[in-house]
Amino acid sequence: MVRINLTVDGAKVADDVEPRMLLVHYLREKLGKTGTVVGCDTSNCGACTVHLDGTSVKSCNVLAVQADGGEVTTIEGLSQNGELHPVQEAFRECHGLQCGYCTPGMIMQSVDLLKENPQPSEEEIRLGLEGNLCRCTGYHNIVKAVQHAAGQGAQA
């Protein structure tokens, strides 16, 4: 067991974990942050995307011990003071989700994308989300949602 200390969605947490524990399992099983989900075992699907120290990572591809001392934001920490993040709002407005399983990862990656490129073209959005699989929407409305969020100044 290894002792880790980190900040998750603004709260300081400390736990003893097995080195083999993946960050996504730590979030789900130790912290009950079940908003972040597992969709594959090869890091293709991106459903588990969270922010680690300010950038998007696939939390199945990070050991919890690697995140020691870091700051993690999950889908559950994205809205502030009861206000949805503009990207969350945009996904609802543009019907950018159906079953919702890929949605946490898709939203977290979209937030990251807009942070790096606040006014992306359609092609830049499509390339920026290439690490996130969705099986329901055909991506059409996800792209629209990111465009909508960009139009609302979501990077701010």
Added chain:
Amino acid sequence: MTATEARPEATAPEREIGKDRRRKEDQRLITGRTRWTDNIVLPGMLHLAMVRSPFAHARITSIDTTEAKQSPNVVDVVSGQDLAETQGVLINAWPITPDQKTPTHLPVAIDRVAFAGEIVAVVVARSAAEARDAAELVDVEYDELPAALDLKEAAADTVLAHPDLGTNKSAYWVFDSAEAGTGGAVDEAIARARESGGIVLEREYRQQRLIPAFMEPRSTVVDPTGEQLTVWSATQIPHILRFALAATTGIPESKLRVIAPDVGGGFGGKLQTTPEEWITVALARRTGKPVKYTETRSESLMAGHHGRDQWQKLTLAADADGSVTGLKVELLADLGAYVSLVGGGVPVLGAFMFNAIYKFPAYHFAVQTVLTNKTWTDAYRGAGRPEATFAIERLMDELAAEVGVDPLEIREKNWIKHEEFPFTTVAGLEYDSGNYELATARAKELFGYDELRAEQRRRRESGDPVQLGIGVSTFTEMCGLAPSRVLGQLDYGAGGWEHASVRMLATGKVEVVTGASAHGQGHETAFSQIVADRLGVPFEDVEVLHGDTQIAHKGLDTYGSRSLVVGGEALVKATDKVVEKAKVVAAHMLEASADDLEFTGGRFAVRGTDQGVAIQDVAGAVFAAHDLPDGMEPSLDSDATYDPVNFNYPHGTHLCAMEVDTETGALRMRKYACVDDIGNVINPLIVSGQVHGGLVQGIAQALWEEAVYDDSGTLVSGSFVDYLLPTSADTISFEVDHTTTPSLTNTLGTKGVGEAGTIASTPAVVNAVVDAVRHLGIHDIRMPCTPERVWRAIQDAGSGGEPTTGAAAPHFDASTGMDGTVDRTAGGAQ
């Protein structure tokens, strides 16, 4: 509260049906407050890990669990022998012929495995990690047997998938229009065409094996600690699951509660009763503790059911001018190792659809279902109808090329004209409504058909290395499964009705219970809109409940584009009953005759007066029950179980433009436009989402997806590295529009939409690819149209029809790391 008091909410609210309401479901899904099965944690919960066969076909000679049982925190390790009859058995609900060969399918194999991935032992431990650790220690000895892998070879019984059965041929099912009295004899039509200078096209198409690949891996939690056994499962079919568990495990149906909480996609892939569910139930009963099993993606791809996998042999006869005279369809369908829940019924669902929108005078359909040593197959989005649509729409393009006319012209020559509805087809179905002319005209306009054809000519004339092709698909489908009478005629094991309840609460809120169990389709929103309109209550006041057999006690679940057209109709009928009951009470409250009342905008009003009462107030009065008409029970709540009288028939025209890089075979979608006629639309936003998602799944069959097995029966495309799902970067934005010809078979005039995009798009894409290179002598490219296949077709001016072979590239290799050691275990690269 007086009966005549004005209620602001009750003043004729805006019509809900047709509004692009944002979804009620979304708030929790975008904030991570979700209830996936794998999220469930119960006190003392144990975890399962499966030991699966690496061999496609083998005898199990021994299973040694000694070491695994000593692994930390292991509670139990069981084999099929240990579970014996307590594990139950998996059922096939649709034996398509009385003599169908159906091998026994045990959740945990006992003496023989029939596909790679079949479960041979199960570990129960206190954590999922410890269960997996111990699973690695179970020592299973196998005696490998020859495996039946190739569909055509299996159909010839060269190697038997189940030696005891003596054959791989499971069932042979035929529909013939001459025998059925719905048309002529197809062999005569073909002979006539041959003799009289007509056209006979013979083609063979491959429907590759696909994997539904829903995003949420399947998961089951079983809690045996209450009076009822509670089963949470990531399933499309909680009601059917409950029935099947009761029928095969001896647990009384009344002691079983099945809950499908949030379910992350299905597409038919969760229309199954699975070994994993049966095993989780068995071990929860055995241990007396709550038990969870969640599959990995690799397990999901390997052992969750697959879809399609057919060979289609087609013969189309036509007059020299291209008027069709007959169609003969001979299918081989790969069932995999076992006959699954719907099993051979999948190709039968396509049997009535090969003739599509065209007026064939003669039609013959035959399917041979075949057992092999591969993962079982079952429904995948469209189930039978995509296969039919692909075949006929590819053939119509071939016919156009043969006659030398535009593919839309040949279709128009043969399709049912709008004034000819209702139309009874050669397959015996009555199409109630449609307007193919209108949808096609609109699609051409949206697509810029003439401009793109002009560009195609220019590129062809200039010898541009990038050629442009235009593909057409004018599809129809039968959906809204299904009239129970028809299912009975087809020997399906259940009916096709759906159930709904509407409960008026004392505060005026409304609870709606539906037996259609959603997994992403937006039932909560669309059903709220329907009820809000019919009861005249605010959209926000309607709560839709589903997916729990204790709440929605009756239902037949969600598949076959049935929720709205069957489930929605049940809801309409239940709602109408509420209004009828409320009307009696309202009349009593208003001291008027019920005949003098009219109900609009949620208010019963006495005709010609300003006297009225809102339905919410009626609900309040019924709750109090202080002053009800004599003999009236104090309840407005109503149920309805609706059995559809007919299928319904969405249709549409899909146009696709593909660019083909003739130097590399690379494909790029340039434009995709579709105009679907799905009747009246409840929520345009949800409908557009269904269309977009459906399109990409169909496009993905055309271009990317394929489950590939190697010569030993191992699934090579066993992860998302090799089973290629498209990303946002591989797809484009679509041009989507609708025409509206209301369905005549349900009150709301709606048709199903869930599968339309998938059914229509696959042939549109392949037709476009072939059209781009047809001038190079190519008339077919096998799916998926990989760059290599396209390139080879161009090189050989041939069919591009070789099967996919080769191993997966070993990107995730055992030697990974920075120490530079080599310890290759995954082969493949040469």
Added chain:
Amino acid sequence: MIPAQFDYLAPTTVEEALAALAQHGDEAKILAGGQSLLPVLRMRLNAPEMVIDLGRIPSLRGIRDDGDAVVVGAMTPHTVVGSDLLVAEHAALVSKAIEHLADAQIRHRGTFGGALAHADPAGDLGAPTLALGAQFVVQGPGGTRTVPAEEFFVDLFETAIGEDEILTEVRLPKHTGWGAHYEKFVRVAHQWPIVAVAAAVRVEGGTIAEARIGLTNMGSTPLRARAVEEALAGQPATEDAVRAAAAHAAEGTNPPSDLNGDADYRRHLATVLTRRAVLTAAGAGG
């Protein structure tokens, strides 16, 4: 989806890391970002007893100008390398290759040295570093040595890094003013390249003075297309001249056959992609 048990060390200096490696030998795996290692562990294709994480060694991160070379610390994340101005100016081929390497999340987390040491012949960094003649700095108990790119890639997943050594930095010789392009061929965006071509060219007055071309996934290691390089030298940067030279792209290659294409298809692709890469690079640098 859950790795087997292992012990974990996160040294803060290279010396500590080397000591740990010496102690645990071939029971240890090095974690250098982990974007390929963690999937392997999750799927239990490998189960090391010890994982040594280089992520907490500051000296392995960063990019610096060192005269005739740009030096990239092995543990520098792809995103940092890909957006670095020094790299863009002097080793643009590397920047171009990183643009489409895996996906954004993996570029954030994966490291330059980790990907190179993984030595997947389908990896996107081998061909550009080979083409630019990169020097790989490897540190072991006996000190530091420098391995030229030609000797670094030994075989499939095998490099010249010894079992007791660690890749510490990669020296990218400056190719200032060279045009560069990375032409990658995939079926879907999240795939490893079926074939990719990394081309850097120095164009002088419409003539290709010098070309450096690396091939991805055309053999068990990244390969130089030397025959093409030689054929291009002194040729005009025209479609016809480049086409003729690029026809040599598959010479001496031994590409794999797999689900995504047979060897002969890959050989053909190499010639087309080489032509396109060189022409684009020439346009970019001309």
